[in-house]
């Protein structure tokens with residue numbers, strides 16, 4: 001059975017029965033400078049590598065290849081910014097030329113194969129160009145989301161040790177300009193890397209001061225640069241590092257390779273997204289997140305599609321019809337976004353009136369991921385758009401969907417609440433604490449049998465030990481996803497909750513443990529707990545309860561304000577930490593563990609099962625009173 005044809009069941013079975021044959025056939029669609037020796041190299045289990053011996057360049061496959069194969073005049077990248085009032089399109093030929101020049105700048109600044117480059121940029125086309133320029137010369141990029149505060153950027157700089165930072169003077173958000181340069185300067189200082197060379201894009205909305213000798217003006221450097229050619233890389237060489245929240249304050253540097261990544265992402269565009277060369281694909285995310293890496297930049301370009309990079313919001317730029325305007329303007333065939341965006345639109349336009357203003361006849365699919373899609377989200381989107389709405393589950397670590405429906409193979413019937421079925425190449429299992437598979441319909445920890453398919457992480461940046469400890473140690477032979485859910489007897493998979501302290505705020509992944517660390521560092525705080533509570537718009541938002549040290553006399557309201565400011569300044573505005581209250585004590589077990597689930601259920605207003613292990617149940621009315629004062633429970637709707 002070929003990987004491209006047949007029913008879902010047949011394709012899934014083909015990937016299971018002969019992974020090397022399956023992925024080897026798909027690899028033929030990528031342009032290699034040297035063919036691989038081994039499709040799946042399992043010589044160093046549990047570290048698996050794909051396409052060892054193969055050589056290629058990801059940038060060549062994303063850009064030059066399409067020029068060489070006759071699609072040079074096709075639009076490759078569209079920048080659409082209602083915030084800047086700008087739209088611009090690069091054809092594949094134009095994209096190749098500008099990427100080659102930026103790559104030349106990097107080379108001129110001493111960046112070589114294997115060096116790391118941190119990219120801290122807003123949603124401008126240059127962010128995608130920067131990523132491709134790194135890939136072109138074999139530099140390993142690490143893109144950091146703009147909504148993180150300086151200390152978070154500093155942690156990533158410390159771990160990635162960049163030879164160069166690429167950034168911009170400012171980002172644009174509705175009603176405000178966010179200066180990036182002061183954050184960058186502060187982060188480099190914190191990371192003890194203040195002399196790291198920086199290439200800075202001056203945006204006309206707000207320019208910044210450049211530090212002579214260290215900072216270089218992007219446009220001036222590009223104007224003088226010699227174009228650089230694609231270098232040959234091993235399939236197993238790193239393409240990028242992307243940091244994601246771990247359960248401690250130290251982010252995890254997920255590493256992606258070149259060969260397996262290119263093969264998997266290109267195939268995902270066919271099989272999952274149903275996209276052909278020349279189609280326009282729009283992932284309304286941010287280049288700082290994995291969705292942006294995989295489906296604003298690499299996936300669509302590997303497939304020869306036109307990709308849209310949108311600097312705006314679903315609402316307010318200028319209204320709740322912004323997405324339909326972009327779809328119509330750029331003939332978008334498929335949109336990928338987070339359910340929260342649809343909840344924002346629904347709030348302002350419950351009847352979907354905005355859709356009627358635009359010609360969406362070319363629009364075929366909506367893909368939702370990043371958080372659980374509740375049946376209401378899906379129903380609304382389906383009703384107003386009249387296209388299949390495809391929930392898909394994955395994570396930064398996986399790089400591409402592991403549970404989905406399949407626009408390019410077979411659209412399976414949808415079951416509300418389920419992201420549909422395991423993607424070919426992923427063997428999923430739901431297990432209990434001891435690792436026994438759960439019966440159909442019973443909730444369990446979601447694990448993936450090793451080896452995982454190409455495109456998934458192969459380690460953490462310079463930290464094999466943490467990779468093994470975080471993901472492989474708990475259930476030998478399996479990857480631990482950190483999510484829990486269930487499979488029904490028809491093989492439909494659901495993902496309902498995390499099993500760790502990660503929460504999902506408007507599709508952004510954050511650690512409550514990290515927020516607790518920030519609270520605990522306040523001089524007046526003895527201890528604190530942060531939980532993710534249900535939110536009608538953002539899915540979840542963090543809520544904190546703190547106990548003060550004895551003898552603190554400062555007004556509680558002042559302390560709470562300081563705590564909100566601390567989380568914003570230490571982690572970033574994206575954490576959306578706005579609710580915190582002082583309490584006399586926290587609910588705990590007899591062994592002293594904070595009962596966070598109990599706090600969460602009280603805040604969500606669902607029935608609380610008082611745990612048998614609770615040390616003193618009389619604390620619960622106090623907690624309920626504190627939550628009531630914060631306005632909880634806030635029933636969705």
Ligand code: COA
Pocket residue numbers: 122145146147148171173178284285286289291313314315337338340341344369370505506507508537538572573574575576
């Ligand atoms: N730079 C600086 N600050 C940023 C930022 C950036 N790149 N991105 C967000 N922020 C800030 C926002 O200004 C906001 O700050 P505020 O507290 O001062 O208002 C805070 O971080 C939270 O931002 P956000 O999560 O975007 O919330 P929002 O209320 O501004 O918008 C949505 C809510 C639902 C409209 C928005 O989150 C959204 O469009 N999400 C869907 C798509 C998506 O991005 N998914 C992620 C991965 S698929």
Ligand code: AMP
Pocket residue numbers: 244290368369370371372373391392393394395396397419481482483495496497498504507508509
């Ligand atoms: P990130 O690594 O930022 O992409 O976040 C990944 C996490 O988001 C997953 O581990 C899930 O907890 C959650 N998630 C992503 N997509 C879905 C989905 N379709 N359904 C349920 N949860 C999801």
